[in-house]
Amino acid sequence: MKEADVQQEPSYLGAPYGLASWLLTKDHKRIAILYLISITIFFAIGGSFAAMIRAELVTPQGDFLTADLYNKVFTLHGVVMIFFFLIPSIPATLGNFFMPIMIGAKDLAFPRINLLSWYIYVVGATLTLAAVIMGGVDTGWTFYTPYSSISSTTNVTTAALGVFITGFSSILTGFNFIVTVHRMRAPGMTWFRMPLFVWANYATSLVMILGTPVIAITVLLIAAERALHLGVFDPRIGGDPVLFQHLFWFYSHPAVYIMILPGMGVISELVANVSRKQIFGYSFVAFSSLAIAIIGFLVWGHHMFVTGQSIYAGLVFSIITMLVAVPSAVKTFNWTATMYKGAVVWDSPLFWVLGFMGLFLIGGLTGLFLGAMGLDIHLHDTYFVVAHFHYIMVGGGVMAFLGGLHFYWPKMTGRMYSEPLAKVASMLVFFGFNLTFFPQFIVGYMGMPRRYHSYPAEFQVFNVLSTAGATVLGAGYLMILLYLVYSIVKGPKAPMNPWGATGLEWKIQSPPITHNFHETPVVTEEAYDYLHAPAPTREVTHHE
Amino acid sequence: MSSTLPLFPPSASTVAGDVDALFFFILAVSAFFAVLVSVLILYFTFKFKGKHGEAGADIHGSLTLELIWTGIPFVLAMVMFVWGAQLFFTLAKPPADAMDVFVVGKQWMWKVQHPEGVREINELHVPIGRPVRLTLGSEDVIHDFYIPAFRVKMDVVPGRLTTMWFTATKTGEYHIFCSQYCGTKHSGMIGTVVAMQPEDYEAWLAGGRSTGSAVQNGERLFTELSCITCHKADSSGRGPTLAGVFGSTVQLNDGRKVLADENYLRESIMSPQAKVVQGFQPIMPTFQGLVSEENLLQLIAYVKTLKPAEPASAPVKK
Numbered sequence: 001m002k003e004a005d006v007q008q009e010p011s012y013l014g015a016p017y018g019l020a021s022w023l024l025t026k027d028h029k030r031i032a033i034l035y036l037i038s039i040t041i042f043f044a045i046g047g048s049f050a051a052m053i054r055a056e057l058v059t060p061q062g063d064f065l066t067a068d069l070y071n072k073v074f075t076l077h078g079v080v081m082i083f084f085f086l087i088p089s090i091p092a093t094l095g096n097f098f099m100p101i102m103i104g105a106k107d108l109a110f111p112r113i114n115l116l117s118w119y120i121y122v123v124g125a126t127l128t129l130a131a132v133i134m135g136g137v138d139t140g141w142t143f144y145t146p147y148s149s150i151s152s153t154t155n156v157t158t159a160a161l162g163v164f165i166t167g168f169s170s171i172l173t174g175f176n177f178i179v180t181v182h183r184m185r186a187p188g189m190t191w192f193r194m195p196l197f198v199w200a201n202y203a204t205s206l207v208m209i210l211g212t213p214v215i216a217i218t219v220l221l222i223a224a225e226r227a228l229h230l231g232v233f234d235p236r237i238g239g240d241p242v243l244f245q246h247l248f249w250f251y252s253h254p255a256v257y258i259m260i261l262p263g264m265g266v267i268s269e270l271v272a273n274v275s276r277k278q279i280f281g282y283s284f285v286a287f288s289s290l291a292i293a294i295i296g297f298l299v300w301g302h303h304m305f306v307t308g309q310s311i312y313a314g315l316v317f318s319i320i321t322m323l324v325a326v327p328s329a330v331k332t333f334n335w336t337a338t339m340y341k342g343a344v345v346w347d348s349p350l351f352w353v354l355g356f357m358g359l360f361l362i363g364g365l366t367g368l369f370l371g372a373m374g375l376d377i378h379l380h381d382t383y384f385v386v387a388h389f390h391y392i393m394v395g396g397g398v399m400a401f402l403g404g405l406h407f408y409w410p411k412m413t414g415r416m417y418s419e420p421l422a423k424v425a426s427m428l429v430f431f432g433f434n435l436t437f438f439p440q441f442i443v444g445y446m447g448m449p450r451r452y453h454s455y456p457a458e459f460q461v462f463n464v465l466s467t468a469g470a471t472v473l474g475a476g477y478l479m480i481l482l483y484l485v486y487s488i489v490k491g492p493k494a495p496m497n498p499w500g501a502t503g504l505e506w507k508i509q510s511p512p513i514t515h516n517f518h519e520t521p522v523v524t525e526e527a528y529d530y531l532h533a534p535a536p537t538r539e540v541t542h543h544e
Numbered sequence: 545m546s547s548t549l550p551l552f553p554p555s556a557s558t559v560a561g562d563v564d565a566l567f568f569f570i571l572a573v574s575a576f577f578a579v580l581v582s583v584l585i586l587y588f589t590f591k592f593k594g595k596h597g598e599a600g601a602d603i604h605g606s607l608t609l610e611l612i613w614t615g616i617p618f619v620l621a622m623v624m625f626v627w628g629a630q631l632f633f634t635l636a637k638p639p640a641d642a643m644d645v646f647v648v649g650k651q652w653m654w655k656v657q658h659p660e661g662v663r664e665i666n667e668l669h670v671p672i673g674r675p676v677r678l679t680l681g682s683e684d685v686i687h688d689f690y691i692p693a694f695r696v697k698m699d700v701v702p703g704r705l706t707t708m709w710f711t712a713t714k715t716g717e718y719h720i721f722c723s724q725y726c727g728t729k730h731s732g733m734i735g736t737v738v739a740m741q742p743e744d745y746e747a748w749l750a751g752g753r754s755t756g757s758a759v760q761n762g763e764r765l766f767t768e769l770s771c772i773t774c775h776k777a778d779s780s781g782r783g784p785t786l787a788g789v790f791g792s793t794v795q796l797n798d799g800r801k802v803l804a805d806e807n808y809l810r811e812s813i814m815s816p817q818a819k820v821v822q823g824f825q826p827i828m829p830t831f832q833g834l835v836s837e838e839n840l841l842q843l844i845a846y847v848k849t850l851k852p853a854e855p856a857s858a859p860v861k862k
Binding site for chain 1: 549550551552553562563566567570571573574577578581582584585586588589592593594595596597598599600601602603604605606609610613614617618621622624625627628629630631632633634635636651684685686688690692693695696697698699701702703704706719721722723724725726727728729730731732734815832
């Protein structure tokens with residue numbers, strides 16, 4: 001694979017130069033970098049809100065923050081992390097960067113719309129930050145009515161409009177991805193030769209374009225009810241507060257799959273690579289993504305078992321919730337089987353895979369407790385739920401995002417980071433995460449409700465453990481930020497294929513040229529053909 | 545509390561043990577799969593450790609295995625579904641002989657009214673061994689009445705009434721939490737259930753200051769608010785008679801038939817135009833803002849006692 005001419009064209013990073021060339025770029029890779037910088041900022045903001053929550057909960061009394069401030073802090077933690085970090089995280093960064101390359105395309109189908117979606121994201125996010133500066137918002141990220149529509153005196157309308165606007169960014173990205181997968185595949189890149197990361201992003205895009213309009217309408221209705229007293233959700237003027245929950249969860253439950261499906265795609269790439277082996281049950285992994293995306297639309301009512309909704313509606317939601325666990329289990333078993341008789345390389349990607357598997361297992365399995373109706377009555381709105389969804393969205397989602405970021409970092413930046421530091425960081429994050437969130441399962445079953453500013457003294461020990469864990473977790477994240485940034489400045493230059501991976505993205509230079517490929521590739525092999533994969537070229541290229 | 549670290553909530557109701565049993569079943573299944581997958585992954589990581597440049601075996605998949613690991617989780621998930629649904633049905637259907645207690649949530653307190661008229665705030669005294677059915681209403685936003693020791697919880701939704709029930713089994717004091725976020729002092733909207741021996745409960749009731757039973761108060765309101773001028777004991781009023789209406793099926797003038805439950809009565813007072821009984825004019829004004837949630841519960845308690853007019857049944861003396 002020696003292609004001496006490859007290095008002669010400047011990479012996408014340097015051609016052309018200047019801030020304006022970045023802010024007006026139509027290159028999917030540069031837009032991915034713009035997104036990466038933006039979501040990192042929001043992750044830091046959301047993380048500092050989390051730090052304030054954990055500091056408050058060290059003692060049972062509400063003594064660090066006032067009740068109103070605490071309520072605003074947990075609201076903003078949720079809003080920022082979900083709408084401005086988790087939802088765009090993998091699709092808008094790794095998906096934007098690699099999905100076109102993986103299918104042999106020079107860009108997404110609509111490069112200008114891609115740039116527009118980033119600008120929309122920035123406008124929406126800025127508007128929500130404006131709500132923070134104006135004094136914050138205290139409804140919880142769930143914006144439940146009638147509290148949000150008539151009772152709260154905070155900046156609900158501004159924050160809601162921010163979420164509304166950001167939704168269009170999601171819709172445009174999803175739309176762009178779907179068209180790209182349908183229309184832009186290189187010759188020979190059949191559907192069943194596509195990397196599973198592409199399948200996962202395709203399934204995610206379906207959820208984005210079908211679900212996001214509903215949340216957009218819903219938050220707009222809240223703004224309208226606040227401004228015009230419409231009577232959609234306010235029971236005193238003929239509205240139904242529970243209607244809001246139906247509309248909200250119709251999007252927000254599938255949104256969980258927006259956060260985790262791309263992560264599953266990343267893990268499929270990484271598992272095959274660290275095992276140096278074809279993925280076990282390719283088509284089952286691919287179709288389980290679609291199954292999750294589709295079935296995931298029919299489970300929203302499991303958030304509402306105790307609202308007094310009809311028992312029979314509850315039954316339907318409960319059984320479908322149990323069904324959606326099956327494709328996730330199928331994926332997990334297939335990843336496990338992929339490692340069987342592999343040639344498992346103990347590079348840093350392995351550590352992210354193991355971390356993801358451990359956390360996602362716990363996150364997925366604890367969903368079963370909540371899907372069983374009679375048990376959910378006890379667990380609903382307790383810390384058990386908080387722990388469960390953090391295991392999925394942070395344990396699964398963020399671990400996969402970090403794994404993917406580490407795996408693709410050499411390709412994106414052209415630089416290598418320190419392998420030992422990455423291994424230490426992954427273990428620090430894994431340990432810190434478990435210490436933060438595992439105690440919350442216990443304190444949740446004991447009955448501690450979520451969103452409590454103060455709590456009975458018998459719950460304190462678990463909260464202290466949680467806060468200690470959050471400190472470790474924060475240190476792990478900070479460490480990653482530092483060595484990745486350092487690698488850009490001082491890291492050794494990355495070779496074309498540092499992991500010896502299969503796929504078109506590893507057959508082009510690091511970092512890629514603006515148009516990705518010198519010539520349109522012709523695909524003749526299935527994905528993950530590790531029998532014929534090249535060995536990693538890392539060591540050799542250090543001298544270049 | 546004891547010096548040992550509590551890891552589990554007290555179990556103090558008839559259903560608590562059943563909920564815990566389902567919890568431990570799912571915990572066992574989960575632990576099995578978590579350990580199985582973790583051990584396999586770690587075993588493969590060590591057993592099949594390879595070097596750069598090596599390739600794993602040429603294995604693409606196995607339909608048999610896919611069917612097995614689709615089928616087994618499916619069956620287990622269905623067992624959990626059925627078990628959970630059965631438990632939910634038990635928790636949703638109060639026994640017929642349950643005693644009624646009214647609970648009204650407002651930012652940020654719980655107001656409790658016993659059938660005999662004793663009221664309390666942020667406390668709920670109940671006898672053990674006797675089913676208690678709570679009827680819940682909210683004066684402002686959504687709250688949620690949660691008693692972890694009993695493993696029961698129910699949202700308290702403005703604009704409608706919800707119900708929950710439990711039978712306490714052990715005397716003691718247990719937490720009440722509001723578990724649906726409701727604003728500034730959400731975490732201060734807590735209280736205590738005091739589960740007592742039945743005789744202690746009777747003594748407590750007798751010592752409490754009663755302002756008349758719920759039915760008596762409802763009857764008084766029924767007159768004060770002039771409900772009685774239209775809803776007469778016989779069918780001569782401008783509104784339908786309410787004798788025997790509770791639990792009956794009502795024919796509406798738009799052709800629908802509805803069951804007259806508590807929520808129907810509530811709606812008919814607050815939004816009378818929503819469902820108009822066949823043969824009557826939509827002339828009743830709304831009582832929104834005129835009756836509080838507590839008054840509503842009293843009115844409903846009174847209407848529930850109105851039996852079809854027969855000479856023999858005169859507990860209401862109308």
